[in-house]
Amino acid sequence: MEQPSWFAVAVALVIAAAGCGGNVVVDSTSGAGLAGSAGGAGGAGGSTGSNSTGTGPAFDPSAYCSSICNQFEPYMCLGGGTVAECAAGCVQEFNSYPNCWQQLIDYQDCEVAGLPSGVGCSGGEACLPLVDAVAYCASGSLGCVLTASSDGPAGCNSHANCENGETIDATCLPTSAGLECSCLVDDNVIGECAANDLTCDLDGGCCAKYFFDNG
Numbered sequence: 001m002e003q004p005s006w007f008a009v010a011v012a013l014v015i016a017a018a019g020c021g022g023n024v025v026v027d028s029t030s031g032a033g034l035a036g037s038a039g040g041a042g043g044a045g046g047s048t049g050s051n052s053t054g055t056g057p058a059f060d061p062s063a064y065c066s067s068i069c070n071q072f073e074p075y076m077c078l079g080g081g082t083v084a085e086c087a088a089g090c091v092q093e094f095n096s097y098p099n100c101w102q103q104l105i106d107y108q109d110c111e112v113a114g115l116p117s118g119v120g121c122s123g124g125e126a127c128l129p130l131v132d133a134v135a136y137c138a139s140g141s142l143g144c145v146l147t148a149s150s151d152g153p154a155g156c157n158s159h160a161n162c163e164n165g166e167t168i169d170a171t172c173l174p175t176s177a178g179l180e181c182s183c184l185v186d187d188n189v190i191g192e193c194a195a196n197d198l199t200c201d202l203d204g205g206c207c208a209k210y211f212f213d214n215g
Helices: 005-018 061-075 083-096 098-117 125-139
Strands: 032-036 142-152 155-162 167-175 178-185 188-195
Touching: 061 083, 061 098, 083 098, 098 125
Parallel strands: 032 142
Antiparallel strands: 142 155, 155 167, 167 178, 178 188
């Protein structure tokens, strides 16, 4: 039984904010930062207006979330929870990301549209770009989404795809001189630095000064 979409993105973004897979950071000048890769977007749906986009009557997350969760229920997309629990999680996502309402709305529209076709509760491949849009919005205007990471005593590596089309990587290895990292943009080394640990944290480690302008 699939978890509801609002649950998936809530977990992904909470993990990101806690630093497991990248912190959600908004850069003070460029808006750059890193968000954990989202597995789905939090309960939203079509509306005639929101707090950040569009015009028309004010969008009511509570009423809409109840409607969306009622549509999920017949397809067993509530992850064993109730409609009320689904709606509460959905509203929480709207409250947590007030500047990302339109992205949440667009993704949920896609999810609901895919339910009758049997692609599952997350809308299938057609909705994947909208998943990234939610993650990018949560991280900032030039956000980067962590897509792979590994760590251990022999070294670590982290890789992220950024909204501007670039990729960033940090690779750190233990050496006789300490922990040394290579910082790459589009597979090209742009800097090297000494690390305090083998986590390859892209926006909190020593490579961040090369990736994000925090000045």
